[in-house]
Amino acid sequence: MSRIGKLPISLPKGVEITVNDNNIITVKGSLGTLTQNVDPCVKIKIEEDTLILERESDQKRHKAMHGLYRSLISNMVKGVSEGFKIVQEVIGVGYKAQANGQVLELALGYSHNIFFELPKEIKVETVTEKGKNPLIIMTSYDKQLLGQVAAKIRSLRKPEPYKGKGIRFQGEVVRRKAGKAAAK
Numbered sequence: 001m002s003r004i005g006k007l008p009i010s011l012p013k014g015v016e017i018t019v020n021d022n023n024i025i026t027v028k029g030s031l032g033t034l035t036q037n038v039d040p041c042v043k044i045k046i047e048e049d050t051l052i053l054e055r056e057s058d059q060k061r062h063k064a065m066h067g068l069y070r071s072l073i074s075n076m077v078k079g080v081s082e083g084f085k086i087v088q089e090v091i092g093v094g095y096k097a098q099a100n101g102q103v104l105e106l107a108l109g110y111s112h113n114i115f116f117e118l119p120k121e122i123k124v125e126t127v128t129e130k131g132k133n134p135l136i137i138m139t140s141y142d143k144q145l146l147g148q149v150a151a152k153i154r155s156l157r158k159p160e161p162y163k164g165k166g167i168r169f170q171g172e173v174v175r176r177k178a179g180k181a182a183a184k
Helices: 060-081 143-155
Strands: 016-019 024-028 033-037 042-047 050-055 084-091 096-100 103-107 114-117 123-127 135-140 166-169
Touching: 016 042, 024 060, 033 060, 042 060, 050 060, 060 143, 084 143, 096 123, 096 135, 135 143, 143 166
Parallel strands: none
Antiparallel strands: 016 024, 024 033, 042 050, 084 135, 084 166, 096 103, 103 114, 123 135
16 A cells, blocks of 8 residues: 555545535535646445545556645645645845735845736735845645745746855755965
8 A cells, every 4th residue: 555645634624525426526624715626536425424535456657646645635735734834935135025915926036026917716815024035925726836836936936056046945955165376
């Protein structure tokens, strides 16, 4: 058995799960609704307030799908009940971040500001304190979409290895390189 796939998913109160005939699972919660198409080799059983996934056989592909869909459904359940949060730091002299509704305005050392429009499923806020790096705080119930948007924002100005300037996830460690040695 897949170690991840065999773990049961506990359903918190307020979360409803429905599975239709085409193996499309819908998870509804207080924060939103998510749907996922599940491979037919994975069977879904709902017992009281737990959800169990079982696979048809021990083929390598079936084992992989078993663990994959268990993780996806678990993330869906956690997302609609608690939500997910990503914090990014904007590091660099003159680098700024400001949120206006669903539009994130970034000043990243280019000749122009970058206006990044966020999907409606993501809520964004920025924190700018004197003497500290600006923070971009994004929350959503969809983990996959949140990670994709965070990666896209990071790609606008990746952290560079010499001074460490750029956008990075909070707690991310950037390996620093030594600059040129002084000529004598």
